[in-house]
Amino acid sequence: MREEVIFSGGTGPKSQTAESLHHQKLPLFQFRSFRFSFLLLIGAAFLLMYYGVSSNSLSWWESFPLHVQYQKLFNNTNKKHIPPSYKVHPKHMVLQKEPDAPPVIQYHPAYARNYQFVMDDTDACKTKAPFLVLMVPVAPSEVAARDAIRKTWGNETVVRGEQVKTLFMLGLPGGAMAELYQEKLRQESSLYHDVIQSNFLDTYLNLTTKTMVIMDWLATRCPTAVYAMKIDSDMFLNIDNLMIMLQKPDIPKLNYLTGMLMWQRPVIRSKNSKWYVPEEMFPDSTYPTYTLGMGYLFSNDLPAKLVEISKSITAFNIEDAYVGMCMKKLGLAPTAPPDPWQFKAYLSVYNRCEFSKVITYILSSAKDLLKYWTDLYKPGPPC
Ligand SMILES: *[C@@H]1O[C@H](CO)[C@@H](O)[C@H](O)[C@H]1NC(C)=O
């Protein structure tokens, strides 16, 4: 499993993938000469040995300097991915102590049927279910992201002869602006009929709940769609290429989950990490194979199964790894896409030819989505 193990900082929403480093061309890694890589590997091996014997309290991973460096790098370059309201507040984890019992961190359950839909004014699946439903988890405040999607890939209704529908999933807005955002959502809903809202508090730590609520909606409101995709609001999606992939004869229609596969990702135990997961929630040191949260596609029989199995799986805040855990409990596993390179994460430079071939890319702003989309579909061959 290549440099991935050494470079990547862990796991979580489209975070630290080797892919990203390969494509990102960040200054630190720009001099990718063979000698540099070799020295790095030797250095890494020594560091691992050193930390392996000297540190018992921290896992080698957490104490591995490159990982820290990478996370700093990531934090600096991708600030825009994390809306300011989406900060991790450990105080939301309630510490419960019964007499004589060890402390337990209680996490809000992700079992979707604990929640109700409070806004669901879409006729998406009322008459004929679409072939593909794109479900976009988005924060109430991210109006610009929704608008950009509505003008780009979210505005596609028929792709290669198949019906497609894009819908947004939200929880309840919190904080001082809550009323304002809620009113804005009501307006959007009556204008576009593409907003679904459930009554959990929309926070970063509730992203797993949001994903499971998406699954619940698909299972109960749109069970006859053939495929669905959970795709983040900061994504470029080449929906045409996605459809070409789905129309290949050997793509399964059952128990199918695909995207950018993550193997053997270590669970982050460092408390100040965005991806921190306490052992009480997830005791293993690595996650089961999962698909990176930026955009994963699944056959629409899976949502009902995932919701059902999630009853018995403790929620933790890494939604994509949680889905991987549900898959594992179901005795299933994600499948690599026919052309794995089409699921791209980080983008360094926009390239029209490249964008005409991929399926996903993570972007840094709604503005970029509009700009690249317009450029990609202008007249003339992209390559
Ligand atoms: C979506 O596309 C249609 C034409 O295909 C256009 O009339 C409509 O304005 C577009 N919607 C948005 C939100 O841009």
Ligand SMILES: *[C@@H]1O[C@H](CO)[C@@H](O)[C@H](O)[C@H]1NC(C)=O
């Ligand atoms: C998640 O949502 C529930 C239900 O609204 C809320 O009580 C809880 O505080 C939220 N959890 C976090 C960590 O924000």
